[in-house]
Amino acid sequence: xxxxxxxxxxxxxxxxxxxxxxxxxxxxxxxxxxxxxxxxxxxxxxxxxxxxxxxxxxxxxxxxxxxxxxxxxxxxxxxxxxxxxxxxxxxxxxxxxxxxxxxxxxxxxxxxxxx
Amino acid sequence: xxxxxxxxxxxxxxxxxxxxxxxxxxxxxxxxxxxxxxxxxxxxxxxxxxxxxxxxxxxxxxxxxxxxxxxxxxxxxxxxxxxxxxxxxxxxxxxxxxxxxxxxxxxxxxxxxxx
Numbered sequence: 001x002x003x004x005x006x007x008x009x010x011x012x013x014x015x016x017x018x019x020x021x022x023x024x025x026x027x028x029x030x031x032x033x034x035x036x037x038x039x040x041x042x043x044x045x046x047x048x049x050x051x052x053x054x055x056x057x058x059x060x061x062x063x064x065x066x067x068x069x070x071x072x073x074x075x076x077x078x079x080x081x082x083x084x085x086x087x088x089x090x091x092x093x094x095x096x097x098x099x100x101x102x103x104x105x106x107x108x109x110x111x112x113x114x115x
Numbered sequence: 116x117x118x119x120x121x122x123x124x125x126x127x128x129x130x131x132x133x134x135x136x137x138x139x140x141x142x143x144x145x146x147x148x149x150x151x152x153x154x155x156x157x158x159x160x161x162x163x164x165x166x167x168x169x170x171x172x173x174x175x176x177x178x179x180x181x182x183x184x185x186x187x188x189x190x191x192x193x194x195x196x197x198x199x200x201x202x203x204x205x206x207x208x209x210x211x212x213x214x215x216x217x218x219x220x221x222x223x224x225x226x227x228x229x230x
Contacts (some may be wrong), residue, residue: 034218034219036221041223042223042224042227043119043205043207043221043222043223043224044158044205045220045221046218046219046220049218087155089157089158101148101163101165101170101171101209101221102160102163102171103144103158103160104155105157105158106176107156107157108155108156108157110155
């Protein structure tokens with residue numbers, strides 16, 4: 001059973017536009033939500049992460065919005081650039097006991113930013 | 116450049132061969148992970164080591180044998196693999212314990228092909 005649902009599967013955006021990727025989770029024990037960016041031939045790189053005690057976190061052009069009651073979170077990429085073209089994975093992790101080791105990933109979104 | 120180094124970058128082996136994948140980190144992290152990633156899929160957790168002891172085995176077949184010789188090194192020994200084991204094998208590391216905010220840092224992986 002997939003515990004983190006990610007959409008869309010793929011996304012095409014024009015340069016300068018806003019890219020939005022959404023994730024929803026079911027397990028209320030999750031309390032750490034990172035986003036990873038992965039380029040072809042590379043490992044996933046941590047982009048930005050949030051805990052549910054805040055509703056938004058911004059780092060440069062990247063913003064996470066978090067809705068705890070809806071159990072949803074999203075990544076917004078402002079002023080999207082061709083260099084942002086990559087696969088993005090949302091993830092979630094619990095914080096208690098042994099569950100603080102295991103990341104549950106969404107299925108990924110392939111973002112293409114056209115010049 | 117990632118702070119988790121994996122060697123080799125590419126490996127081609129026959130089904131009867133024995134080979135090893137290596138991972139090294141010098142961030143002082145006490146948790147290390149092996150993941151398997153198939154094309155266009157998210158990483159799947161295989162093993163977790165905490166303080167050089169195997170904490171989690173996600174029901175991985177015995178043809179994969181992990182080893183953690185010290186706090187900086189993680190090996191994955193391979194024997195009698197099947198063609199379906201062809202994938203990108205990722206190593207990651209993180210702090211361990213406490214509140215689960217510790218991000219996992221990934222290496223760039225070993226691309227494994229089984230003939």
